[in-house]
Amino acid sequence: MTLEVHRMAVKRGDERLFSDISFRLAAGEALVITGRNGTGKSTLIRAIAGLLPADEGEAIVTVGDAVCPRAAEACHYLGHRNAMKREMSVEENLAFWKRFMGDFEGGSGLEPEEAADRLGLAALLHLPFGYLSAGQQRRMAMAKLLTAWRPIWLLDEPTAALDVQSEALFADLMRSHLAAGGIVVAATHQPLGLEAIQSLVMQGFTYQEELA
Numbered sequence: 001m002t003l004e005v006h007r008m009a010v011k012r013g014d015e016r017l018f019s020d021i022s023f024r025l026a027a028g029e030a031l032v033i034t035g036r037n038g039t040g041k042s043t044l045i046r047a048i049a050g051l052l053p054a055d056e057g058e059a060i061v062t063v064g065d066a067v068c069p070r071a072a073e074a075c076h077y078l079g080h081r082n083a084m085k086r087e088m089s090v091e092e093n094l095a096f097w098k099r100f101m102g103d104f105e106g107g108s109g110l111e112p113e114e115a116a117d118r119l120g121l122a123a124l125l126h127l128p129f130g131y132l133s134a135g136q137q138r139r140m141a142m143a144k145l146l147t148a149w150r151p152i153w154l155l156d157e158p159t160a161a162l163d164v165q166s167e168a169l170f171a172d173l174m175r176s177h178l179a180a181g182g183i184v185v186a187a188t189h190q191p192l193g194l195e196a197i198q199s200l201v202m203q204g205f206t207y208q209e210e211l212a
C-alpha cells in the first residue's frame, strides 16, 4: 500500500498556512514532520486524516493497484488530546474505539485487554480513565491504535508526557506496525527512536524535504 500526499495546501481562517506539500510513503515507511510552533504540523496531519478540508491537493491511499475511495478510512489519528471519556473505564473507552473505528481490510485489531497489556497497563483496565496519570493516559491512548487495524498511523506529538521507558515501548510498537506493512506519519519535536525515517520540515508558507 502507499500514502501519497499530492500538492496539499491548507488555509486556517483567511490565511494559507502552507502549500505544495507532497510526499509518498510505501508500506513499512515512516515520516517525521518537524518545524517551529505554528507552522502547520498539526493542521497537515488533520488534513491527511480528513478532519480538515484541504484548500488544494489531496491525500491518496492505494492498496495494490486500487485507489482507496476514502483515504481517511485507512488512517488512525492520534491527536494532542487522548480522545477518551474520563468517566468511563479504560476498558469501556478502548471497546468504544474498537467498535467505532472498525478494521481496514487486511488486518484485525486486538481486544481491549490485549491492547492494554501491550502497553503494560492491563491492571488499570477497570479504572475510570480520569484516574490515570498523564503518562498512563497517553499510553492508553496508544493502546487505541492497536484495537482497530488501520494501516496508516497519523500521530500528533505522540510521546508528549511519556517517560523514557514508555518512549521506548512506543518506538517498539511503531516498529512492529511498520514491520506489519503499516505506515507512520508523526509530527513531533522529540526523536521517535526509529531508524531510517524520512523527514519533512515545515517552514510556514514554504517547506523543504530531506531524507534523514
Ligand SMILES: Nc1ncnc2c1ncn2[C@@H]1O[C@H](COP(=O)(O)OP(=O)(O)OP(=O)(O)O)[C@@H](O)[C@H]1O
Pocket (backbone or CB within 6 Å): 012, 013, 017, 035, 036, 037, 038, 039, 040, 041, 042, 043, 044, 187
Ligand atoms: N481555527 C483556526 N482559525 C484560524 N487559525 C487557526 C485555527 N486553528 C489553528 N490556527 C492557526 O494555524 C497555525 C498552525 O497551527 P498548528 O496547530 O497546525 O501548528 P503546529 O505546527 O502544529 O504548532 P505546534 O508546534 O505549536 O503544535 C497557528 O498559527 C494557529 O494559530
